[in-house]
Amino acid sequence: MKHKVELSWLGNLAFETNMDGHKMITDAGIEFGGEDKGLRPKKLMLTALAGCTGIDTALIVKKMRLDITDIKVSVEGELTESQPTYYKNMHITYEFFGKDLPHKKLERAVKISEESQCGVSAMYKQVIPVTSEIIYHEE
Structure with a gap:
């Protein structure tokens, strides 16, 4: 394809x-x-990563039937100083909102996305470090 x-x-x-x-x-x-x-085209690279892993994570959360009220995904990329500038690393922050959030299951959902589902993440990881963190917002 x-x-x-x-x-x-x-x-x-x-x-x-x-x-x-x-x-x-x-x-x-x-x-x-x-x-x-x-x-901006370069920032679309960050959007592609956030969108890809966000969709995967939401699908996995849905399949796990977890009671989540919101998910936010943000990606920050650090640019090189010399021309042409490019991202030398990216960091994903996943934020989950809800009551009595199942941390272990959410960590598994993120891991599945990052390690075997998100093609954007897989491609970027071949050329730059991509790290992540999870933040929980208990309601």
């Missing part, structure tokens, strides 16, 4: 794509000559 995305130039530094029926615009910031019309 292959995936393909196609972007159309909107002028200056902005591009638009229609991915699976969802429109998305990418652009550079004003400080780099763009017009701030859309998302």
Whole structure:
């Protein structure tokens, strides 16, 4: 199987794509000559990781029939200082909300996602360190 995305130039530094029926615009910031019309491509790498592991974790939590009221996933990437800048590492924070949260089962759900389900994580881990932590919010 292959995936393909196609972007159309909107002028200056902005591009638009229609991915699976969802429109998305990418652009550079004003400080780099763009017009701030859309998302930054590099930050989409963080979004891809958060989205991939978030979907996996939510599916696993659902299959485990755990009573969770909310899940938040954030990813922070540290950029190199020299050009071209790229992420030299990424850190995922999973936040679970609910009453009497089953810590061991949630840790297992995250582990399954990170070690055998999330293709974005698997790819990134081949080139940079990817770490994670879990924060519990007991209601």
